Amino acid sequence: MKDDTKLIHTRLGRGPVNTVNPPIERGSTVLLPTREILYGDGKVYGRMGLTVQRELEAALCTLENAQHCRLTANGLQSIALAIGAVLKAGDHILISDCAYGPSRRYCTRRLSAMGIAATRINPTLGAKIESLIQDNTKAILIESPGSLTMDIMDTPAIVAVAKKHKLLTLFDNTWGAGLLHRPLELGVDIVMQALTKYPVGHADAMGGAVLTNSDRLANQIAMCSEDWGISLGPDDAYACLRGLRSLHTRMKQHESSGLAVANWLATRPEVDTVLHPALPSHPEHELWQRDFTGSNGLFSYTMTAIDDAQLDRFLEAMKLFGMGFSWGGFESLLISCDDQLDRIDGDRIHDRKGPLIRVHVGLEDPDDLIADLDQAFAAMRA
Numbered sequence: 193m194k195d196d197t198k199l200i201h202t203r204l205g206r207g208p209v210n211t212v213n214p215p216i217e218r219g220s221t222v223l224l225p226t227r228e229i230l231y232g233d234g235k236v237y238g239r240m241g242l243t244v245q246r247e248l249e250a251a252l253c254t255l256e257n258a259q260h261c262r263l264t265a266n267g268l269q270s271i272a273l274a275i276g277a278v279l280k281a282g283d284h285i286l287i288s289d290c291a292y293g294p295s296r297r298y299c300t301r302r303l304s305a306m307g308i309a310a311t312r313i314n315p316t317l318g319a320k321i322e323s324l325i326q327d328n329t330k331a332i333l334i335e336s337p338g339s340l341t342m343d344i345m346d347t348p349a350i351v352a353v354a355k356k357h358k359l360l361t362l363f364d365n366t367w368g369a370g371l372l373h374r375p376l377e378l379g380v381d382i383v384m385q386a387l388t389k390y391p392v393g394h395a396d397a398m399g400g401a402v403l404t405n406s407d408r409l410a411n412q413i414a415m416c417s418e419d420w421g422i423s424l425g426p427d428d429a430y431a432c433l434r435g436l437r438s439l440h441t442r443m444k445q446h447e448s449s450g451l452a453v454a455n456w457l458a459t460r461p462e463v464d465t466v467l468h469p470a471l472p473s474h475p476e477h478e479l480w481q482r483d484f485t486g487s488n489g490l491f492s493y494t495m496t497a498i499d500d501a502q503l504d505r506f507l508e509a510m511k512l513f514g515m516g517f518s519w520g521g522f523e524s525l526l527i528s529c530d531d532q533l534d535r536i537d538g539d540r541i542h543d544r545k546g547p548l549i550r551v552h553v554g555l556e557d558p559d560d561l562i563a564d565l566d567q568a569f570a571a572m573r574a
């Protein structure tokens with residue numbers, strides 16, 4: 193059976209009313225008939241998740257080809273949970289310097305308060321990360337493509353080094369969404385996803401997931417989740433599950449419209465460099481071709497030299513592209529990113545001429561989106 197069919201048919205058993213979708217059970221208390229069931233490991237309390245959360249976990253296991261899934265309230269919490277579950281005071285973690293900013297902040301600020309050290313590493317090092325491993329290094333955090341600058345990491349090479357030194361690899365697969373990339377199949381130990389993005393797909397809910405094929409790691413993650421009281425509410429879980437059913441179909445449109453807009457931008461005099469892994473001009477295009485099965489609507493570009501007033505005129509002239517955080521929804525978004533860049537060792541755009549812009553191409557007609565950018569460039573030049 194093909195993946196898209198499987199994802200639509202991950203339906204668990206139903207009660208007497210046989211609806212296609214699971215019921216949303218809003219509940220903390222679950223009334224139970226016997227003491228034995230009360231203290232059993234079934235659906236005994238809202239925080240542990242009820243029917244809709246169980247069904248979402250099953251669908252996500254299908255999506256990522258995983259045996260175990262634990263839900264979280266948002267994507268950042270999935271990263272905090274995965275890392276918190278496998279490290280203890282005295283340990284050290286290597287983190288990609290192009291990981292999502294708040295993930296890096298968690299590693300440097302929160303982990304250091306817990307007595308865990310973190311080193312930010314250049315995402316393009318590949319097997320050369322071996323020289324950065326310390327006696328107490330226990331894990332490597334990978335995110336590929338990296339946030340904002342879209343660096344593709346050589347995951348198989350990093351996994352090989354990690355296995356040699358008995359380190360765990362943790363992968364933020366929000367961009368790949370389990371559809372375009374399956375890190376567990378490359379030997380990665382734990383995958384995290386912000387379900388808030390493509391799985392929800394409508395910018396109206398948040399969620400996260402931690403997935404693994406290891407019984408031992410799943411147990412550690414479950415215990416940490418219990419200790420920290422992590423859960424995903426039924427309404428958000430329902431939105432994640434409903435989004436998953438149409439993920440394949442939406443993603444094809446995001447991919448083709450994203451490429452249309454990226455290719456148009458690459459021809460524009462206002463644009464210096466387009467950072468899209470599916471374009472042959474991308475520095476790690478070959479790694480992307482080897483490890484990914486497609487692309488989506490999220491990419492970046494740098495502009496040619498402009499001043500702040502021109503940048504503001506461009507951003508404020510857009511009519512279809514909204515200015516706001518997040519991505520993966522049906523709507524197109526565009527933000528300037530220079531305020532978020534704080535890489536340690538000179539990334540590929542450190543000598544850029546103009547600002548870095550991140551684009552999310554939604555489900556609108558790409559011709560309309562291109563026309564919107566065209567008129568915003570004209571307003572910028574005026």
Ligand SMILES: Cc1ncc(COP(=O)(O)O)c(C=O)c1O
Nearest residue numbers: 266267268292366386388398518
């Ligand atoms: C790559 C990546 N990982 C994780 C997150 C965090 O997700 P959430 O906003 O659901 O906490 C984001 C959010 O933008 C992201 O871009």
